Amino acid sequence: MSEANPEVHREGKGETPGDAASTALPSSPFATPEQALADPEALLSLLFAWAEYGWIRDLDAALPHRLARLAPDGDASCLLAAMLVSHQAGQGHLLLDLNQARRQPETLIAVARDVARDDAAPPPPEALLGRLGDDWVNRLQRWSAVAQGPGASPLVLEAERLYLRRYWRNEQRVASAIAARLSTPGTSTKDHPTADSDAARLRPVLDTLFPPSDPRADQAASQKLACALGARAPFAVITGGPGTGKTTTVIRLLALLQTQAIAERGAPLAIRLAAPTGKAAARLSESIRDQIAALDELPLPDAAQVRASIPHEVSTLHRLLGARPDTRHFHHHRLNPLPLDMVAVDEASMVDIDMMAALLDALPPHARLVLLGDKDQLASVEAGAVLGNLCARAEQGHYRRDVSDWLEAATGLSLPEALHDGDGRALDQSVAMLRHSFRFDDASGIGQLARAINAGDSRRALAVLDDTAFPQAQRQALPRANERRLMTLALDGRGQDAAWGYRFYLGAITPRPDTPEAGALEQSGLLRPRPSLSSERAEWDRWASAILEAHAQFQLLTPLRAGHYGVESLNQRIEQALARAGLIDKPDHSTHWYEGRPVLVTGNDYALKLMNGDIGIALKVPVEFANPEAGTTLRVAFPAGDGQGGIRWVLPSRLQRVETVFAMTVHKSQGSEFVHTALVMPDSLSPILTRELVYTAVTRAKKTFTLLSASDVVLAKAIERRIARQSRLFQSPGT
Numbered sequence: 001m002s003e004a005n006p007e008v009h010r011e012g013k014g015e016t017p018g019d020a021a022s023t024a025l026p027s028s029p030f031a032t033p034e035q036a037l038a039d040p041e042a043l044l045s046l047l048f049a050w051a052e053y054g055w056i057r058d059l060d061a062a063l064p065h066r067l068a069r070l071a072p073d074g075d076a077s078c079l080l081a082a083m084l085v086s087h088q089a090g091q092g093h094l095l096l097d098l099n100q101a102r103r104q105p106e107t108l109i110a111v112a113r114d115v116a117r118d119d120a121a122p123p124p125p126e127a128l129l130g131r132l133g134d135d136w137v138n139r140l141q142r143w144s145a146v147a148q149g150p151g152a153s154p155l156v157l158e159a160e161r162l163y164l165r166r167y168w169r170n171e172q173r174v175a176s177a178i179a180a181r182l183s184t185p186g187t188s189t190k191d192h193p194t195a196d197s198d199a200a201r202l203r204p205v206l207d208t209l210f211p212p213s214d215p216r217a218d219q220a221a222s223q224k225l226a227c228a229l230g231a232r233a234p235f236a237v238i239t240g241g242p243g244t245g246k247t248t249t250v251i252r253l254l255a256l257l258q259t260q261a262i263a264e265r266g267a268p269l270a271i272r273l274a275a276p277t278g279k280a281a282a283r284l285s286e287s288i289r290d291q292i293a294a295l296d297e298l299p300l301p302d303a304a305q306v307r308a309s310i311p312h313e314v315s316t317l318h319r320l321l322g323a324r325p326d327t328r329h330f331h332h333h334r335l336n337p338l339p340l341d342m343v344a345v346d347e348a349s350m351v352d353i354d355m356m357a358a359l360l361d362a363l364p365p366h367a368r369l370v371l372l373g374d375k376d377q378l379a380s381v382e383a384g385a386v387l388g389n390l391c392a393r394a395e396q397g398h399y400r401r402d403v404s405d406w407l408e409a410a411t412g413l414s415l416p417e418a419l420h421d422g423d424g425r426a427l428d429q430s431v432a433m434l435r436h437s438f439r440f441d442d443a444s445g446i447g448q449l450a451r452a453i454n455a456g457d458s459r460r461a462l463a464v465l466d467d468t469a470f471p472q473a474q475r476q477a478l479p480r481a482n483e484r485r486l487m488t489l490a491l492d493g494r495g496q497d498a499a500w501g502y503r504f505y506l507g508a509i510t511p512r513p514d515t516p517e518a519g520a521l522e523q524s525g526l527l528r529p530r531p532s533l534s535s536e537r538a539e540w541d542r543w544a545s546a547i548l549e550a551h552a553q554f555q556l557l558t559p560l561r562a563g564h565y566g567v568e569s570l571n572q573r574i575e576q577a578l579a580r581a582g583l584i585d586k587p588d589h590s591t592h593w594y595e596g597r598p599v600l601v602t603g604n605d606y607a608l609k610l611m612n613g614d615i616g617i618a619l620k621v622p623v624e625f626a627n628p629e630a631g632t633t634l635r636v637a638f639p640a641g642d643g644q645g646g647i648r649w650v651l652p653s654r655l656q657r658v659e660t661v662f663a664m665t666v667h668k669s670q671g672s673e674f675v676h677t678a679l680v681m682p683d684s685l686s687p688i689l690t691r692e693l694v695y696t697a698v699t700r701a702k703k704t705f706t707l708l709s710a711s712d713v714v715l716a717k718a719i720e721r722r723i724a725r726q727s728r729l730f731q732s733p734g735t
């Protein structure tokens, strides 16, 4: 099933038609399918009509247009394939499966049923695809724009799969760089211990990090095994749901590797931690501080040196690789590799194929790579599903007997029989799955809900949401006409069980005495009086920091950008409701900036040190701190991410790429967490509604999740539908 990018998807396009018209009527201004397939010019005009109808992007129509000039020997079916491969890339797929395109054309391009039946509309894509003969592949093979492997042609054809060259090259680069790490020769060397003696050397350190006497040793067993696997080979993936201890495990893995390096080489490894977005990097920076501090309690040899050698900061991948403005190229690459022995990347599900290829390219061959992430979350916004591909077999383990024996020697733990596989692939031996959530146990509604969604069990998911035994996960019906219910949730949250809406943080900006939120703010220590104009900057920082923390209590999520339940409309309607309730002062439509406006940064800005995903709040502060004469102005307060509660104050006029964020797309919420998260599900099906999307939304909630759902059917269908991004990365046996 194809998946849509929220940036281009319009609500209400509906399901793809199963029985679309196969020919246009004679009165139609558009070419018939036969005419379009017989004449490249007619096809190109039809493609532009499809773009106008919003069925494909302008970009998708432009590629065949360009190739028709560059390589005029291609016929209309070749140009159609070029459009489709571009369209597939826009949907996150690395390739176009020609076989699928012919046999299930309706799965490729979503065209609303009513539009497809409209006689005035152009013939839909499947009317053409259904007419392509078996010789489509041969025609493509003969086209000069296509090559069957390395070369300079814009397209690559490999066994009935057509790629844009960039994606083909990057898929190859990622596959071969990982394969090289999986088959590192001499794997029983000091650097890559796999021999039994190495397992014996790891054992005491692993037993210190995960003491068998710990009352939670059983729950932490998969963490201990993951640590051992991570030390065994120069490539490892650690996947697990929310709160399963990915951060805990990676910090202990670093402690293990550094303990060994210090003992054996006399010096620690050069290690960096990275994440795909600024927000994810800041969140990891915060949680590793606690994890590193927790190492203090363990009697590790050379403890102080080990702790000091674990990075305390996390950078974005862009910064690690040295992004160069306005190009895809980085400062570090194969010829100028990073001076490192190891990189660990968190939130790896958000890393697309291009970034993964750039990272592997920039790593020296000896450097270890550890990827951490939740395989069940949405894939990257850009093309590829690298973590998903790597973890496709993680549930069943597939560990070979020699590896499980080695693991037993290193950890003292034996693997369950079900995770064994005599034919396990090389990659399987480097993938560890954490199976116990320390945050959401069996009694937790969010844990139960996440499990039901992952199992594709929509009935169970609905039962959990309706079960009063699980108050942390609830749902409310959302009839389209019932705007009040939606706005009550946005403003007040659930009211009970301290699950607040936006009234909460706005109460931290302008306190309203004797309101329930004032009491709750007071209790949580977030109610600070607004500093006086003569106050020092530190005082304003503390005030803003409390407001940002109060803001992180609640976030409304939606799958869509456009339409009634899209972010744009929701943001406007919530702003109006807040203004009506006297909670914000936004005089009219033309006023974009007002005190309390929460904004989301939508692109990295290195000059301002703001990263994609950062959230800030506009606040009225002195023009000059500690100078009451200078008057006041609006500035946007962003967390400085310094671990000290520092604030970066930015003038609104300097912010080029921000949007209001009362509502946020689920895609943009990846890498963030909020105490109470609410998801609005639209009332009609669309390809964007998938299991991964619902799971990602639910797992953004730290304590409470509310679903606003217009239709049980839409929710059930979404949970049953999986994203299947097309790529060949580690998909075939023998890898």
Ligand SMILES: Nc1ncnc2c1ncn2[C@@H]1O[C@H](COP(=O)(O)OP(=O)(O)OP(=O)(O)O)[C@@H](O)[C@H]1O
Pocket (backbone or CB within 6 Å): 216, 219, 220, 223, 240, 241, 242, 243, 244, 245, 246, 247, 248, 249, 287, 438, 439
């Ligand atoms: N072995 C353990 N023993 C006790 N507590 C643990 C253990 N592992 C993790 N925890 C606790 O569980 C919580 C979640 O752990 P952690 O942050 O490492 O998980 P995560 O998978 O990285 O979470 P996230 O979903 O935020 O990515 C933390 O409070 C952590 O201290």
